[in-house]
Amino acid sequence: MPTEVPDSPLWKSSSAGSEDAVGTCLVRSGTSRIIVVNRRDAPSGIEDSDLALRLFGRDSVADGIGGDHYQLNKLAIWNRHATDGIEFAFFNLAPGSRRVSRGAECGHAGVAVALVAGPDRPDEPVRVRNVDTGQLLEVASHGASKGRSGAFLAKVIHDPAITVMNEAELVATSPTGDELRWETVPAGNIFALVPSLNTCDDEAARRQIQRVTLEWARDTGRVNATAEFIRTISYDARWEDAARCRVDAVCHNGSEKHHSLPVSGSSALCTHLAVHRLRSAGLPPSTDPNRFRIEFDLTSVSGTETVTVEAERRSGDWGILSTSCSTNARLLLEGITFLSR
Known part of the structure; x- marks a missing residue:
């Protein structure tokens, strides 16, 4: 029975x-x-x-x-x-x-x-908006993809255009006495962008960065100023020329290492690098002197993707119009x- x-x-x-x-x-x-x-x-x-x-x-x-x-x-x-x-x-x-x-x-x-x-x-x-963060995405099939499967291009629309990243440079001392320096960018989640790819492999250093970033977010009244919204992205960037950059990056959510970079993280990092690049002098001439495109070969645990940043010059100042990331x-x-x- x-x-x-x-x-x-x-x-x-x-x-x-x-x-x-x-x-x-x-x-x-x-x-x-x-x-x-x-x-x-x-x-x-x-x-x-x-x-x-x-x-x-x-x-x-x-x-x-x-x-x-x-x-x-x-x-x-x-x-x-x-x-x-x-x-x-x-x-x-x-x-x-x-x-x-x-x-x-x-x-x-x-x-x-x-x-x-x-x-x-x-x-x-297709345009979709996150009602809580306001981020607007334009999503389209990419390459030979058809139907509900394949490669897609996720374009983050910046409206208004980004001229200066809403960021802060933070400094702390690691448990071993080394200086830790990074920039923090609120972009829905709060990203701590840490130069040097291996920095956040050290758990103690990563926790210190996350703790100081959280304190900054709370002190400045940022939205989502709680530990679960803090992300660290450690990276190495190598500019091949003014319009192309190779980036290696790793993202952590607390103690968890992401298997890939989130779209919002890829966008925040590459937009941050593009803004700093556009501030510098010596951009090469282009067909349209008021439009400029920067491409990033962004490598993470899951492989390499191309991230494209579109910029436009208005009244003499460069602004980022969109940041496009490929995904499947x-x-x-x-x-x-x-x-x-």
Whole structure:
């Protein structure tokens, strides 16, 4: 005779009714897996944060469609507006906890939303906006990609154009007595951009950088001034000429090393380097003296991508119009998820 399984929180979803059904898509975007939900396909009586936790698995990852790594616990809830186009809110679980966080920047989530919510014609660019950070992405199929799979170009639109990075130079002393110097850039998340690729491999030095960056963010009243929004990117940059640069970079989220650079991190780093380059003299002549393009060969753990920064000169000053990053995405699954209770 079969053994009867007693009631358990892990089996609560077995009693879910139609009121707990949510239309969901799973999308591999970059090195993350994103749950994508159209708000109209979710129960109206459930708050977004509770919906996120129940999709991830309220009591256990076995009771949801999240995973045991923070890059598998990401959710984008989107809406389509008649005037504002496609907007989304991004949710994730803070590493090592079952606490839902909202308000971070995630360009790969924006790409996933564009893939699901965009038009049937994949060659048409789709604009999506993160409602919490305001970041605007223009996403288009790249190369020979067709449909809901392949290479995509995620262009971060800077409106107004960036003329000076909203940054601060910070200095601290490492536990071994060495001077640590870096620049901090708020870009949805708060990025500590650390020259010298291997600096953040030292856990003690990385923690010191994260701690001082967090103190600066709190003291200056920055949005998202909590530890979960602090990212460190250590890098080496080698300029081949005025318009091309090779960059090696590593990103850490707390103690976790990213498998790739996030779109927002790639954009923040390359925009930062471009602004400093455009401030310097000696730019080569171009066909249009008021337009300039800088290309970065950006290498991380997952490989090399090309990041393109477009700049325009207005009233004598250079401004960054957009920063484009290449990534890959594909639809993994589309269907109905029954929420645990």
